Every structure is written in structure tokens, then in C-alpha cells.
Amino acid sequence: MNVLIFKNPEEATKAAFDIVSQRLEAGLKTIGLATGSTPLKLYEKLRSTNMDVSHVTTVNLDEYVGLEPTDPQSYNYYMNEELFKYMNFAATYVPNGVAEDLEKECERYEEILRNHPVDLQILGMGPNGHIGFNEPGTSFESVTHIAELTQSTRDANKRFFDKEEDVPTRAITMGISSIMIAKEIMMLAFGEGKAEAVRNMIDVPVTVDCPASVLQNHSNAIIILDEAAASKLKRNY
Ligand SMILES: O=P(O)(O)OC[C@H]1O[C@](O)(CO)[C@@H](O)[C@@H]1O
Numbered sequence: 001m002n003v004l005i006f007k008n009p010e011e012a013t014k015a016a017f018d019i020v021s022q023r024l025e026a027g028l029k030t031i032g033l034a035t036g037s038t039p040l041k042l043y044e045k046l047r048s049t050n051m052d053v054s055h056v057t058t059v060n061l062d063e064y065v066g067l068e069p070t071d072p073q074s075y076n077y078y079m080n081e082e083l084f085k086y087m088n089f090a091a092t093y094v095p096n097g098v099a100e101d102l103e104k105e106c107e108r109y110e111e112i113l114r115n116h117p118v119d120l121q122i123l124g125m126g127p128n129g130h131i132g133f134n135e136p137g138t139s140f141e142s143v144t145h146i147a148e149l150t151q152s153t154r155d156a157n158k159r160f161f162d163k164e165e166d167v168p169t170r171a172i173t174m175g176i177s178s179i180m181i182a183k184e185i186m187m188l189a190f191g192e193g194k195a196e197a198v199r200n201m202i203d204v205p206v207t208v209d210c211p212a213s214v215l216q217n218h219s220n221a222i223i224i225l226d227e228a229a230a231s232k233l234k235r236n237y
Contacts, residue, residue, distance in 0.1 A: 001216055003202060003223045003237040005230045009190040012226045013041040016122075016188055019222065020046065023120050023184070030057045032121030032179075033083070034132075035075045038188050039122060040082065047086035054088045057116045061123075061132040061179070063097040065146065065170040073160055091116075095144070095172040106144040106172060113144070113178055121182035125189050128152050129197040129210035133173035136209050142175030176214055184220045187212065189229040198225060199232040 006012035020031070020042070033039075060079060069076035076094045084092050093112050099105035123131050130136065133147040147170065149157075154167045161167050179185070189198050200210035202223065207213055215221045230237070 001202065001218075001221050001223055003225065003230075003233075005225045005227060005237055007227055009041065009226050012188065012190060012224050013045065016042050016186060016224050017045045019186060020120070020122070021049070021051070024051060024053065024056065028056065028119040030059060030116040030118050032118040032123075032174075032182055033058050033060045033079065034122050034124045034188075035060065035062070035078050036124045038124040038190055042122070042188070043082040047083055052088065054090055057090050058084075058092045059113060059116055059118060059174075060092075060094040062171050062173040063095040064168040065097045065102065065172060066168050067097050069094075069096070069098075073166070097168075097172060102146055102172065106146065109144045109172070109174070110178065113174070113181075118182040119184065121179060121185045123179070123185060123187040123212075123215075125187065125194060125197055125201065125212045126153055127156055127193050127197055129200055129212045131176070131179060131187075131211050131214075133171040134176050134179075134211045136211060138176060138208065138211055140176045140180075140208065140214050143178050144172065144174050147171050147173045176211060180214060180218060184222070185215060185218055186222045186224065187215060188224050190226045192228045192231065194229045195232040198223075198229050199234070203234050 063075045067074035095109050096105050135150045158164050158167050201212040206216050
């Protein structure tokens with residue numbers, strides 16, 4: 001793991017943007033994208049570049065079950081508003097959370113991933129160490145599946161919804177093995193609320209109790225932190 005620590009989220013985002021730009025210029029074909037608040041500034045920078053991405057396909061990590069792509073809380077909507085409508089990607093894929101047959105949708109998504117091997121996967125993490133919606137305890141062998149969201153994830157994400165009961169209880173998510181196949185992974189974590197999970201990801205032996213710790217097993221993972229997220233690390237990086 002290559003751990004990079006920056007003073008604040010702005011500087012960290014600038015470093016992430018430089019890496020993504022460099023990979024795009026080098027001819028990256030498929031990029032894996034995350035949602036949540038952490039990559040928002042990165043997407044803002046990307047969409048203001050006017051760069052030609054007509055040779056690039058995107059695949060997203062996850063989507064809530066039961067939310068239409070037109071629902072402002074859905075990740076389909078988020079990606080359209082934050083990135084896709086501004087950039088000329090060859091193709092963009094986000095799981096369909098309202099598919100009639102969700103199991104089939106998971107299989108369809110795995111097929112998409114097989115056809116578009118991810119060169120660079122951008123990741124955020126939940127305060128409980130989840131990646132995508134792979135909650136603590138999820139098998140490292142998992143592929144795209146339906147995940148039951150933990151109460152702590154629903155609590156963390158309720159800020160985006162009007163009422164707590166509106167927060168979906170399930171999501172379609174790429175599995176941990178589907179994520180780990182990426183040739184390179186770039187994890188972003190900012191703020192004190194992530195500090196405990198960051199410590200469990202980096203400073204503690206790999207365990208399913210902290211899904212993000214699996215990144216220790218990846219041969220090409222960059223972890224981009226601000227000082228607050230890095231504040232509980234025992235070792236110096
Ligand atoms: O960046 P945030 O808002 O803290 O979200 C954390 C993580 O939770 C998820 O929304 C769940 O998929 C991830 O996409 C995201 O990286």
C-alpha cells in the first residue's frame with residue numbers, strides 16, 4: 001500500500017486528480033467510480049477539464065435497491081449530475097436498483113465487469129470500513145451481490161435523505177473480489193469520522209471485520225488521506 005497523507009481534503013483531492021489525469025492521458029480504458037461525498041470535488045475538477053474521454057468506459061460500484069435512476073438519492077442520478085452529463089465517456093455503467101430480477105442484474109453486472117476490466121478503481125470507505133456496500137463480515141471472495149445495509153451505514157447515509165425511513169435497506173454492490181481485480185486502486189478517505197476505519201484498514205492485520213483492510217493484499221493500491229483521517233495511524237507514513 002502506498003499511503004499518501006495531505007494537509008486537507010483540497011490538497012488530497014488535487015493529488016487524486018493528478019493521478020486520474022495521468023492515467024487517462026496514459027490511455028486507461030476503464031475507470032471504476034465511487035459515489036458518496038468524498039469524491040465530489042474530484043468529479044468537479046474532472047468535469048471542468050474538457051478532456052476527451054471518448055475512449056473511456058466507467059463502471060460504478062453500487063446502487064440502492066428500489067431507487068429509480070431518476071430519484072435524486074440514487075447513485076445513477078448522482079453520477080449523471082456530477083460527471084456523466086459533462087463528459088463524453090464511451091459508456092457508463094451503474095447497477096440498476098429497480099431491475100425486476102435483482103439476481104439477474106447482479107449477473108449482468110459481473111458480465112459487464114468481465115468485458116471491461118477496471119484499470120483504475122476509485123474507492124471511498126464507510127466509517128465502518130465498508131467498500132462499495134460490502135459491509136463488515138462480507139467474504140473477500142464475493143462478487144456483485146445484493147447487500148443488506150447495516151444500521152451504521154444507514155445512519156451515516158441518512159443525511160442525504162429527507163427521512164430516516166427513506167434510507168434503503170439493501171443495495172446492489174460489486175463484491176470484494178470484483179473490486180480487487182482492478183489493476184490499480186485509489187482509496188480516498190477524509191475527515192476524523194474515517195480515522196478509526198483508516199487505522200483498521202492500514203495498521204491492523206487484514207480482517208473481514210474491516211473490508212477495506214483487504215487492500216493490504218492488493219499489489220497496486222494508493223491510499224490518499226487528509227491529516228484528520230490519518231490521525232489514528234500508529235506508524236508514520
Ligand atoms: O464518501 P462518503 O459520503 O463518506 O461515503 C462513503 C462510502 O459509502 C458509499 O457511499 C457506499 O457505497 C461508498 O460509495 C462511499 O465511498
